[in-house]
Amino acid sequence: KNEVEQSPQNLTAQEGEFITINCSYSVGISALHWLQQHPGGGIVSLFMLSSGKKKHGRLIATINIQEKHSSLHITASHPRDSAVYICAVKMSGGGADGLTFGKGTHLIIQP
């Protein structure tokens, strides 16, 4: 079983729809990251969370530490939001110092 699980793997939606991507993890963590990877490969850090909720523009990220679950929401989605969204965790308690990644959610927003 992977330590970080994302769902869905693939998501196609129409422009304007509200998008939710989910991430569950099975280990103790000190932080959770949401990353965006566009075709061509560049990775951009969207959020780093250790509790609660963060908002940046049309993006909202939430985390529930007790349930070991995080969600990334996109409001008023737009074709330029099409990308792979990756959840990653920094393990606590002696785990690796680098991030452990989910396999990503491939999002396509159609005009």
Added chain:
Amino acid sequence: GAGVSQSPSNKVTEKGKDVELRCDPISGHTALYWYRQSLGQGLEFLIYFQGNSAPDKSGLPSDRFSAERTGGSVSTLTIQRTQQEDSAVYLCASSHGETNQPQHFGDGTRLSIL
């Protein structure tokens, strides 16, 4: 430059050759990470530097892989006697301070082993 810079952007080499990949982190970032993104494997952690020392090498897949960082800045990842399974995109990231900071990623080096 303002971002993390990696070179070369693409590298094609024959099986058995050694390759050296370079990462130039954001100025002032003391933490530096190497990751690998393979088809079907997703992203995986390779090694972490804090300054010039590498407290965590746990992700290096074999002793053919090594990395160093000099002057607390530029890092090189060396793969000796390359194998076809080494084909991947090698990504470098840097951040301020300790490990719980947002990481800034370079565009990666796409390595193809023939």
